Amino acid sequence: MNFWAYLAKRFLHAIPVYIGISIVIFSLIHLIPGDPAQAVLGDAATPEAIQALREQWNLNEPLWEQFLIWFFNVLQGDFGRSLHTNQPVSEIIASRLPVTLTLTVSALVFSLLIALPVGIISAIKRNTLTDHVSRVIALLGISIPNFWLGLVFIIVFGVYLRWLPPGGFHFNKGFVPGVMSLILPAVSLGAFFAAISMRMVRSSMLEVMRKEYIETARAKGLAERWVIRSHAIKNAFIPVITVIGLQTGTLLAGAVLTETIFFMPGIGRELITAMAKRDFPIIQGLILFFATVYVGINILVDLSYAFLNPKIEYS
Template structure:
């Protein structure tokens, strides 16, 4: 147990250090980026020197760089991400308003890619060296090679422009609140496509390795059908690598929502992020990156914990006395 506690303590420490590095690098990059935050705040109108001085002092832009950095890190530790230059609204409030919309397409995309990847990968492994395996493998490679923003544009062209089956953008009809399911279909498919292809390939390889193990021959020698051997014996063993892949993929899906939300004008964190870049709203850009980075780090930690629970080899390593380690 001490080994497990030490392992997770190191994991937390390395995650906190990585978050600090990400914040520091982005903070410095945004500082040297061209643009005038005061002009962004007031819009396309002339700014008097008195007003510029007042706004500069109000946002703390007159302080030295190192002082602003230390203040910002301290604020982040308390959950204060600052105020938007464009709307003078707390950045945390802006992100919370958009977070639900991002999760509304990220979670279904994660479920679709994971379940679909497991099923398609298992079928491809079961039909190895046959036409179905070849078709699934070729499709996965092609889908993995296609940029998701390009795929999104093609889906809009086919299902929205040509066929007229689905809406092109937004989350609900004009003037209505909430999320309409038909508006989610294309963004979810686009967001899940690359991860579905990757998970299919990983699951296929893992299932082929599992089907070659001795316990599979033992199960077949007992007279079990191929379906039972595949789904009840080979599949559980092949799912272990998928735990790690699936966990990490959720972070990639959340990060990848930036481009997908832009393509479909989906009002989530990604669209907020792109808009903040265009407006040179540096604190909003920093805030979105911090939230995405924290989400990825938390997901990775949870994935590591779950893998340690389901993999008997890791459980044995953590519970084995230190003196008996080989």
């Protein structure tokens, strides 16, 4: 099977997954008690006004019909409108996406810059002091919740030492202020991912370095550095790529709390605000957006295997 046939097959497999996710999201949102029309108009609203708004939003239709209307609109790029501001949800996503994307990519880059070299060195220097220290650091990174770490960073570096901004997204003030405002949230969001990736890189490297072809390369007299660089690292990265793809979805989910803690105007903070206001179209649209990104990342991860190892065939 060639690349394009495999890609088409993966997209076809993603269709029922996407439909299933849409059904779950829509059902869970509508299980939340309360009337959206009542929540928007307030307690002083008349029954006639509430009924008119329910008619406008198709809330009087059966649930399955509401879902079909919403889903077919989504397929056309229409995620609905905010119940409070009447702003299209697609515009809200477009305006908030750069902040979330910048934060997520920064956290990913930070975590990989830490995890890859430390994991490789830890595997090479197995059972040495360097290995033990890196494993303890990884265990701490996994154990500490990112929102708690973010609060500690704000108190220590933002309030007490005043080295970095305690919150906000200051790229409108210039590149340097923007980068400074990004350090604390990116590190707090990426710490857990760095720890997971570090352990995965170490385990994968140790497994690969016990393979016969590594021993054969050493027996041929190749330098240890060349064996590690040309043979071990590339093959060890195949399972690591899987973890990176799966954990990228975790980064997006973690961005919800991180953006809220650091007052960043991203998709995550908008989701929390929409939940507080019971703005169902925004909640549905943002969660579906996160799910779509997650499915897309998994497809990209599958496609990357053959690039890392040409022996792997698309099937």
